[in-house]
Amino acid sequence: MTASSEYRDFVRQIVEDDLASGKWGGRVHTRFPPEPNGYLHIGHAKSICLNFGIAKEYGGKCNLRFDDTNPEKEDVEYVDSIMEDVRWLGFDWEDRLFYASDYFEQLYQWAELLIRREKAYVCSLSLEEIRSGRGTPSEPGTDSPWRSRSVDENLDLFRRMRAGEFPEGAHVLRARIDMAHKHMLLRDPIMYRIRYAEHHRTGNKWCIYPTYDYTHGQSDSLEQITHSICTLEFENHRPLYDWYCEALGIHHPQQIEFNRLNLTYTMMSKRRLLLLVQEGFVSGWDDPRMPTICGLRRRGYTPESIRAFVAYVGVTKNNATMDMVVLENHLREDLNRNAARRMAVLNPLKVVITNYPEDQCDELDAINNPENPAAGSRKVPFSRELFIEQEDFMEDPPKKFFRLGPGREVRLRWAYFITCTEVIKDSSGKIVEIRCTYDPATKGGDAPDGRKVKATLHWVSARHTVKADVRLYDHLFVREDPDEVADPALDWKSNLNPASLQVVTGAMLEPSLASAVVGDRFQFERLGYFCVDRETTADRLVFNRSVTLKDAWAKEQAKG
RNA sequence: AACCCGGUAGUGUAAUCGGUAACACAACAGAUUUUGGUUCUGUUUUUCCAGGUUCGAGUCCUGGCCGGGUUACCA
Numbered sequence: 001m002t003a004s005s006e007y008r009d010f011v012r013q014i015v016e017d018d019l020a021s022g023k024w025g026g027r028v029h030t031r032f033p034p035e036p037n038g039y040l041h042i043g044h045a046k047s048i049c050l051n052f053g054i055a056k057e058y059g060g061k062c063n064l065r066f067d068d069t070n071p072e073k074e075d076v077e078y079v080d081s082i083m084e085d086v087r088w089l090g091f092d093w094e095d096r097l098f099y100a101s102d103y104f105e106q107l108y109q110w111a112e113l114l115i116r117r118e119k120a121y122v123c124s125l126s127l128e129e130i131r132s133g134r135g136t137p138s139e140p141g142t143d144s145p146w147r148s149r150s151v152d153e154n155l156d157l158f159r160r161m162r163a164g165e166f167p168e169g170a171h172v173l174r175a176r177i178d179m180a181h182k183h184m185l186l187r188d189p190i191m192y193r194i195r196y197a198e199h200h201r202t203g204n205k206w207c208i209y210p211t212y213d214y215t216h217g218q219s220d221s222l223e224q225i226t227h228s229i230c231t232l233e234f235e236n237h238r239p240l241y242d243w244y245c246e247a248l249g250i251h252h253p254q255q256i257e258f259n260r261l262n263l264t265y266t267m268m269s270k271r272r273l274l275l276l277v278q279e280g281f282v283s284g285w286d287d288p289r290m291p292t293i294c295g296l297r298r299r300g301y302t303p304e305s306i307r308a309f310v311a312y313v314g315v316t317k318n319n320a321t322m323d324m325v326v327l328e329n330h331l332r333e334d335l336n337r338n339a340a341r342r343m344a345v346l347n348p349l350k351v352v353i354t355n356y357p358e359d360q361c362d363e364l365d366a367i368n369n370p371e372n373p374a375a376g377s378r379k380v381p382f383s384r385e386l387f388i389e390q391e392d393f394m395e396d397p398p399k400k401f402f403r404l405g406p407g408r409e410v411r412l413r414w415a416y417f418i419t420c421t422e423v424i425k426d427s428s429g430k431i432v433e434i435r436c437t438y439d440p441a442t443k444g445g446d447a448p449d450g451r452k453v454k455a456t457l458h459w460v461s462a463r464h465t466v467k468a469d470v471r472l473y474d475h476l477f478v479r480e481d482p483d484e485v486a487d488p489a490l491d492w493k494s495n496l497n498p499a500s501l502q503v504v505t506g507a508m509l510e511p512s513l514a515s516a517v518v519g520d521r522f523q524f525e526r527l528g529y530f531c532v533d534r535e536t537t538a539d540r541l542v543f544n545r546s547v548t549l550k551d552a553w554a555k556e557q558a559k560g
Numbered sequence: 561a562a563c564c565c566g567g568u569a570g571u572g573u574a575a576u577c578g579g580u581a582a583c584a585c586a587a588c589a590g591a592u593u594u595u596g597g598u599u600c601u602g603u604u605u606u607u608c609c610a611g612g613u614u615c616g617a618g619u620c621c622u623g624g625c626c627g628g629g630u631u632a633c634c635a
Contacts, residue, residue, distance in 0.1 A: 007574065035635050070634060127633060137562035137631055172633055182563050184631045193633035212635045236564055236630045257565085264571090270635095312584075314573050316566090319628050323571055326585060336598060371598065402596070411594060445594045456594050526595045552596045 009315040024226040028060025035067045036078035038270035039285040039292045040085045043261045049310040052091040064093035068101045069215050071199035085293040090303045100219050101201045107210050115154045119247050122157040123174045134187050140180035141187045164207045168194045217241040225253040231260040262321040265475035266291045288544050289476045300531030300546030305334040328547045335529045340368045343458040344524040345508045348387035350433040356384045366414040382415050385462040387508050392457045402454040411456040417442040458525045466514045468541035470504040
């Protein structure tokens with residue numbers, strides 16, 4: 001949270017300074033450049049909010065550009081999902097949708113230019129030879145024997161690489177920089193490799209593909225980007241980014257690196273998330289336990305809550321890990337204001353109101369959202385047989401348990417005060433039903449004589465019930481840091497939480513929920529926030545628990 | 561190991577010429593409450609270390625220490 005309204009994070013500080021100095025002629029132009037090799041996650045949301053947010057705040061523009069230079073890992077499935085997720089988060093690239101692959105011809109022409117300027121050469125060493133020739137951080141590399149090929153030979157070879165005359169791995173194009181450079185990255189980095197792979201956009205037009213380093217800065221340059229904002233791991237690449245722009249003499253944006261977002265009890269590695277999907281640890285990229293944007297969306301997160309969270313976490317260069325509770329609190333804060341309240345019983349315990357006539361039924365007024373009077377109210381039916389939550393009754397309650405017990409009186413939300421008179425058990429001793437009396441004078445939940453109860457319970461009328469499956473989610477991993485393993489023989493997968501999904505099949509809902517449609521969000525009173533899952537069908541309602549309510553009783557119990 | 565980047569309450573983030581170390585969340589205690597929710601009040605806890613410059617250092621300098629990134633024909 002910001003201490004004062006004057007505060008600007010260091011990236012915005014740079015943007016404002018540049019605006020003040022006129023460095024870019026008053027322009028602010030950013031871009032969000034995902035590689036379409038996976039689904040976007042909450043970490044990308046930070047980058048999206050930063051790039052699109054800065055553009056919006058300073059009257060600039062933000063492009064969406066797919067960094068699609070590695071056809072072997074990329075796919076249109078990812079392209080489509082990324083566009084959907086960016087839009088869902090509330091951002092708009094207008095007519096500025098670009099692909100690095102759109103620049104392949106230009107990039108190729110620039111490569112020939114660098115060859116002519118003797119700043120690039122075709123190297124015919126094997127992968128292994130290149131690797132060993134690069135040296136180590138403490139020892140300089142050795143020049144490739146092909147480093148001094150003539151311009152004409154390089155041009156000829158490079159053109160034949162493009163023409164498909166050589167097998168994969170036969171040659172690469174390298175920048176001629178310095179094999180003794182202290183930055184390993186500047187020891188004649190690879191610009192092009194031969195790949196006979198079909199590209200999701202260019203098909204089989206190309207068999208040579210530019211590397212990230214040779215592509216990214218030039219793409220920024222072509223789009224007249226001013227501030228190229230990326231995460232910290234690209235800090236090492238900045239000298240190369242700068243080198244290509246300078247060597248080519250083209251518009252040279254400023255690369256600025258910020259810290260990526262990490263969260264406890266989950267992970268952001270696209271590679272690992274893909275593995276969770278492929279090996280079936282989760283049901284898909286949009287499994288509600290995944291930190292992906294589509295997973296969070298299906299879980300019931302709102303774009304507003306994600307944007308607020310991202311604004312809250314801030315932008316610095318520190319390595320930071322946010323507590324998952326902070327993300328959850330932002331959802332709670334949003335939904336507390338905006339989600340309608342409903343009553344639902346997950347683990348039903350039958351209650352019979354012995355002094356309530358069998359054929360009678362009350363239609364009681366229930367307020368939809370105490371935080372928002374405009375949300376109005378609804379009717380809930382009350383009858384002789386009800387369900388309450390099993391956890392709301394204890395035969396022999398401890399001191400701090402305020403809910404129902406033998407001889408105790410509690411309030412049923414929006415209904416009546418009831419007093420427990422009898423406990424019915426089966427032959428094994430399990431409680432199967434409790435009997436209560438109600439006080440007709442307390443209709444609506446207020447006692448005219450001013451008497452107080454210590455608890456208010458949620459409930460549903462047995463014969464008016466709507467049934468549903470409810471999926472209760474917990475952290476994907478049992479440890480804050482999934483990489484922390486007790487036994488060195490184990491890896492992060494051993495920290496997967498076996499109880500991260502619990503399915504309740506016989507949940508009893510109040511009748512108004514029968515008309516809920518996919519995506520609807522509710523607070524089930526005293527339980528948490530839930531949304532209607534996309535697997536809901538005409539005869540089966542499915543709810544996902546987005547987040548629990550804070551639970552002071554659970555905390556008290558945990559103390560032991 | 562070399563290069564790059566960081567180190568401020570438990571966590572994240574402020575302190576904008578070098579001028580009283582603060583905010584949020586978490587934790588704890590209490591008040592209110594027809595959700596053990598919400599709201600409100602209060603409490604605990606902070607500048608990695610050692611020197612130096614200075615009237616004064618989280619901020620500047622020197623040297624350590626610790627953490628992260630990089631060492632791909634991935635991005």
